[in-house]
Amino acid sequence: MQLDGKVAIVTGGAGGIGAAIAQALVTQGARVVVTDLNQTSLETVATGIATSVPGAVASIAGDATSTPHIDAVIELAESRFGPVDLYFANAGIGGAPGLFASDDEWSQVIDVNVMGHIRAARRLVPEWVERGSGYFIGTASAAGLLTQLGSATYSVTKHAAVGFAEWLNVTYGDRGVRASCLCPMGVDTKLLRPDDIPDDEDARLMQRAVETAGRVLTPSEVADTVIEALGDERFLILPHPEVLEMYRHKSADYDRWLRGMRRYQQGLKEATS
Template identity: 80%
Template sequence: MELDGKVAIVTGGAGGIGAALAEALVARNVRVVITDLAAEGLDSVAATLAEHAPGSITTIAGDAASPEHIDATIALAETEFGPVDLYFANAGITGAPGLAATDDEWAQVIDVNLMGHIRAARRLVPGWVERGVGYFVSTASAAGLLTQLGSATYSVTKHAAVGFAEWLNVTYGDRGVRASCLCPMGVDTKLLRPDDTPADEGAVLMQRAVETAGRVLTTTEVADVVIDAIGDERFLILPHPEVLEMYRHKGADYDRWLRGMRRYQQSLVDSAKP
């Protein structure tokens, strides 16, 4: 898709990958609505981008999984800029790790990491089909292709996000609607490196697994890869190209891959012992 003059919505836009995506889009003459629960962060990102591209950015604070907020965000984009061309379902949370996660905690992670994508697509795709053009970009994770040590909630919902993006691509790809799925490993964000040191063993394991699996990228590096992939209309967006080889090994011999993951997990646990 050619980006010049398009209108985009980016969720999780108050920092991290979302803020970097907004910056990359604005630099390419895209008008962008960013949304996040963190209103102050949104204001800061918008103020910075407005210095370079006045009139190209606006914000709305709220829950990216809420149907009412999704409707309000789309309405704002249409009022300020025109019909939405691209939707970046980027907001995400990790949730409580392992089997200790409660039903309520599972529901929250499913809501943000999956249902927010489904609700936005439900709202936008019919109009895109009528117009013959539209682009949905889902931020999943390498965890959605492989797995996430230490966090069942994150791993399961990211697998589901990949599956939904695949379904969108297959179902609507011949009707003008494009769908891509972003699956990075470690990215230098608050999600990976929160201000407070994780106290839970599962959260610590998750962090160590991501940081040791490959190079931790900057958000700008990830955003640049996303922009290139949109230009090529490529489904699988892999800022860490080695993920594809890992995925191939997984499919080639699933049991061997599982044994290797268990060994890797144990090595991380052992290395953390005093």
């Protein structure tokens, strides 16, 4: 897809990958609406983008899992820039680590990491089918192709996000609707490196596993990979290309891969004990 003149929505746009994607899109000539729960940070991002490209960005704070908010974001994009061409379901949370996350914690992470994607697609895809074009990009994680040591909630919901984007691609790909899935490993954001790391063995394991699996990228590096992949309309967007080889090893011999992951996990635990 050529991005010049296109209209995009980016959720989770108050920092990290979302802010970097929004900036990269504007640089390519797109017009962008960014949204996030954090209104102060969101306005800072929008002001920064507008400084470089005036009139190219609008912002609206709110919950990306809320259907009324999704409607409001789309209405803002349409009124300011025109029909929405791309939707980046980028908002995400790590969730509670380990097996003993509560039902409420599971519900929250499922709502953000999965249902937010589904509700947005439910709203936009029928219109895109009528127009014969549209592009849905879900941010998942390498954890959605492999797994996430230390966090059941993150691993399970990121697998679901990959599965939903895959289903969209198969179901609507021949009707003009494109779908891709962004699956990075470590990225230098608050999700990986929060200001306050919980004093929890599983949380420490989760962070250590990501930081040692490969190079921790900047959000801008991830955004550059996203822009390149959109040009080719590739389904899997892999800022860490080694993830594909890991995925191939997993599928080639699942039991061997599981044994290797258990050894890797044990080594991390011993190193941090």
